[in-house]
Amino acid sequence: MRGKQDRPADQAGLRKANLALILDLLRGHGQQSRAQLAGLSGLSKATVSNLVSELEVRDLVRPAGIVAGRQGRPGMLVEVQPRTVSGIGLEVNVDYLAATAIDLTGEVVFECRVPGDVIALGPERLLDQLAELARKVLAAVETQGAWTAGITVAVPGLIDPATGVVQLAPNLRWRKVPMADGLAGRLGYSLARITVDNDANLSALAEQTSGNVVGVTDLLYLTGASGIGAGIIADGVPLRGAFGSAGEVGHMAMDPMGPYCSCGSRGCWETQVGLIALLRAVSTHEDPVRDPALDLEQRLTIIRARAERGDRRTLDALQQIGSALGIGISILVNVLNPAAVVLGGYFATLQEWLVEPARREVAARVLGPDAAGARLVPSSLAFNAASRGGAYAAMRRVLDDPTLAPVQTAEATEAPA
């Protein structure tokens, strides 16, 4: 059915959209003259000049020297002002907290990861730790002279994006945790600028904007952590489902009478290819890779070392998990027909041993030649994808509406309320 959204927007909306368009073109194409921006945008030179002036006043773009023009007349170049504004992404996962800040060009200006036993902490103390981490990022960003567009928190679970409540996160053993409220209160930060989203959705966004599949419009990102979730992008748009819980692929019933899962069902994909299944499969009881006091990276480094020296138990376990990974992916490819399936988390860390067995199952089980065009692509961001995507989502507010950036006076920069 056709609706009112098909008709042209009003003047104010059009102006915001045009400001956003110019900013996007400068982010994508680097330094440009006003004439070049007019050519790229299809807008008139007068309109472009006017838009660029407004972006300059809001300190989002800056002059960038002079270039010879077509008719010999020199043109002033402008470029994105990188360090005015930051987007901050935080991630809560079973084994760690992570934070990323990016600037307006998408460059990472701060990144860190803190190991932690999030289940044992419980929601309240976790929120205390997360607020502490957020303060550290905010301080680092402020030191660089930037204000923050917002904070987006990635959580492995079902989120209500309107309220920022984590409805259900089986791997964290959380139910109805008011994440946005809790963080805003602890930080004294505007609730309107804090959003919460699913870790897999945010990771998919990170891959699409700065990872190995930039510009791919149909893709699937798989988290490879304690929980297995998918961020789905279909025809360029995130697929969230009717009630926001699409992508819960860790709970696909791969073995209906199999072992119990954290969700209460049996034989879910997570019980086969989740991080805990990996740690169990490669080790016996006293093995240090099962030691929760060790950082996840250290445990995966031990597994890598064993695989590299040809340890039979490790290689067999990785082969078996790779096959189970491929069987699940074959289901997702038959359903969604993505051009790329990005393997995140430990799937990327251990890619040398997991990708080949996975690819074999996908090739054998997907209808159509060449896995219907789907490539398996290990993530280049691995465990940083979710907080990177969060930072990008937070920045999106200003990218979509540059008038949110405060008008700069001759005096000091003031952050918006």
Place this chain on the structure above:
Amino acid sequence: MRGKQDRPADQAGLRKANLALILDLLRGHGQQSRAQLAGLSGLSKATVSNLVSELEVRDLVRPAGIVAGRQGRPGMLVEVQPRTVSGIGLEVNVDYLAATAIDLTGEVVFECRVPGDVIALGPERLLDQLAELARKVLAAVETQGAWTAGITVAVPGLIDPATGVVQLAPNLRWRKVPMADGLAGRLGYSLARITVDNDANLSALAEQTSGNVVGVTDLLYLTGASGIGAGIIADGVPLRGAFGSAGEVGHMAMDPMGPYCSCGSRGCWETQVGLIALLRAVSTHEDPVRDPALDLEQRLTIIRARAERGDRRTLDALQQIGSALGIGISILVNVLNPAAVVLGGYFATLQEWLVEPARREVAARVLGPDAAGARLVPSSLAFNAASRGGAYAAMRRVLDDPTLAPVQTAEATEAPA
């Protein structure tokens, strides 16, 4: 990334969109005055009058009497002219061919189904029979004084919509069949007005426009025939995937070491819940329900009768298939989070015995309460959904661009080239 599509369309595009909008409002709201249409559309009364005149000249709307206006001034009502134009849908399936024609209001003006052994016929003879069926529909529509917007053919397989070639249809045992070309040639009908699409996609469209889930924006339609396919609508838009082969859910690997499937893989969902699996499960070798000479409806009627009188073998088989159906649906719901899963084909015909066991598995295996909001809804269109959707898709050409309708002279109506 933002692109040029965000800017307002050109004048001609805007006029087409506005003509389409007025036509859509009349289809949705019934008889309206020009003033009412202005209110509904947000366009000026002068613009609406002009648009209505053009639709009248093209015989797509007609005067419909007089209504008292607000200021006491009477207003002329207009309504959709139902019988000017027809959309024709054809369906090719393993056991039958089907045809549907609808008028501009969406009402069915012709519908028929012909049993046939499509595998045995092979593509060439099948195309002969399909052309014969198409001639019958075209003649019926012409008798009613209408011209045809186009013909859309539903096929259970991977289609290249740009060329109308069926790339792969495992259940028909077809590979690279030039369906659109073959039909256009046999009919002497304009190739530009023949499209081919996947049966599940078209069925989903039919359900969304005239079935049990009108207006639901996130839904899944499951064909319940020899092949099991899904038509996916996400956020109001058909999800086709990167290369058009999304929805091949019949080949989800439910039992990786299970029986071989027509696609060459093992343990696909189709081997558990496809029509052939049903017929095998409810019968022994000599049973009439396995007799391909009987029409599909007759065979299903026999199965229904046995279930109704409590036949143990039949009830056990239906219970088991219902559970396997539910396990597969639980996977799809975890991945896609639809608001409704429409059960088509024999799943609808035998709903009394299949839906409950399916619902139990879905409730137990979907993450989140109440199956994350997904309802199981038997189709009201059953085996007519795909050709009904085809008819709607064919009509869509004129609904999207009413200027395709020929300007009527005082003389006889001429069909467009």
